[in-house]
Amino acid sequence: MTERSCRYLLALILLSLCIVPALAQTSDDYWAPWVTLTTTDSATINWRGEENGSGSIDYATSSYFDTHYSYEKTIATTEAATYQHVRISGLESNTSYTYRVRPSGRDESFDNRTFRTMPISGPFTFIVISDPQKGQNYEEKQRFKYVADAIEKEPDILFILIGGDYNGHDSDGLWNKFFEAADGMLSKYAIFPTIGNHEYHNSSGGNNPPTAANHYHWAFDMPLNYSFDCSGIRFIVLNTPDPNNANGDDPHTSLVLAKNQESWLREQLDNDTLLGAFTIHHHPIWDYYNITANPNLEPWETLYHTYNISATFAGHTHNYQRYSIEGIPYFIVGNAGGRCADLTGDASPVGYKFGMNKTLGYLEVTVDPANNTATAQEWIVATVKDDDSKDKPKVFKTQEMIDSITFPIKHQPI
Ligand SMILES: [Fe+2]
Incomplete structure (x- = not known):
């Protein structure tokens, strides 16, 4: 097997490890995530799930995710709620992030989504x-x-x-x-x-x-x-x-x-x-x-x-x-x-x-x-x-x- 083939096989394996079945996006009960209140180092990830539900968010800079096909961090909800609003901090400014929400009550996650943090300066x-x-x-x-x-x-x-x-x-x-x-x-x-x-x-x-x-x-x-x-x-x-x-x-x-x-x-x-x-x-x-x-x-x-x-x-x-x-x-x-x-x-x-x-x-x-x-x-x-x-x-x-x-x-x- 060539070096290039090995790298391709490794990428496929990594990709399969980080993929879970994707949840059909917004449906009657589940609303796919939306992001609010982005700053230079934080953002709020929101979604609607099951009544008194919970969930977790996997996230990484988009450049990291696109290179490694995996996430860097995970944060879990802290309150049981139908509507979740999870604040993520410690982010880099003017940076695109890729994230995935895994809501409770379903085996599937929502599809990967992105947002960008605010720049400190510039257009x-x-x-x-x-x-x-x-x-x-x-x-x-x-x-x-x-x-x-x-x-x-x-x-x-x-x-x-x-x-x-x-x-x-x-x-x-x-x-x-x-x-x-x-x-x-x-x-x-x-x-x-x-x-x-x-x-x-x-x-x-x-x-x-x-x-x-x-x-x-x-x-x-x-x-x-x-x-x-x-x-x-x-x-x-x-x-x-x-x-x-x-x-x-x-x-x-x-x-x-x-x-x-x-x-x-x-x-x-x-x-x-x-x-x-x-x-x-x-x-x-x-x-x-x-x-x-x-x-x-x-x-x-x-x-x-x-x-x-x-x-x-x-x-x-x-x-x-x-x-x-x-x-x-x-x-x-x-x-x-x-x-x-x-x-x-x-x-x-x-x-x-x-x-x-x-x-x-x-x-x-x-x-x-x-x-x-x-x-x-x-x-x-x-x-x-x-x-x-x-x-x-x-x-x-x-x-x-x-x-x-x-x-x-x-x-x-x-
Ligand atoms: Fe109006």
Whole structure:
């Protein structure tokens, strides 16, 4: 046997030792893993398994795994729970990791998945989507899956911001469909979630009171407003839907809710060491349907211009819109799957620059701190029928860019 044959045989043996039968990915009871809260040296691995279940995670740097066909470390769950959130620490920065979750109650593991830790410095690219939710006349996952599958094919994405409204309402079946449709992109990239109004929607509909947004909390297990840093840039996630300001089961923004987060937001922005700051919240401040800014979010709008944030993202309205408000880009990226909203009317708001409806897509943002620039590009993967029906959208073979803007991440200080 030649040396090359020996090496090949050894690789096969090693591979067979580390492979256990793979679990069909997201199913009714088991949701394949998703990664949240990545930092330069840690990450949280989440999954849903059997009731009061447990499990373990095998992991290694992807370069180690690809060379040795095995993992370096294993960590086990410490609490019996249906939804697991396991924090892994001691990781290397700006490094791809390969991991495998072995949930209790099944012989099979989930397939290998990956994520990348945050860099300490240097450029990076992230994606922003919002409102994959069920629309009026079509199944929950039909439209969003086109977007999720296109994101899965994107190379070198560090993380995905999701602006809320994951599906129609707070129900097991619909959240199951979200994770089913999102599986490909979740198998490669970490996500940072935002809560939307539909997370509170009661499956009974009508004028029933909002739910406690149970599935959102169970799935993500994190505060409704939080922040994280990447390469000196701060990302701030805010909470706009207020269950105490509900029209039937549909929470809306309230001034009280915004004010309650105002001092925290100021603390997040009042930091001279930051190279820039992005914010995301479900409801927009500026929207085509309103000539003036959302008065309930005025406290945040004031802080955005006091501290000159880099840009802000929102969803809720199901189309793509871009504004320039005193030089700061405001994006609405609510076109990940929900029933489309028209861009019609006699007068658009001050600062409106561009918009597109009846499309499905995502925003890709590349940040270059050393050069003080960010470039945001809106990519569409499909156009839906004019009547917004459940008929199959026109899906592009390759996504098309419909908008691009480069802007400074650190505006001149006031
Ligand atoms: Fe919404």
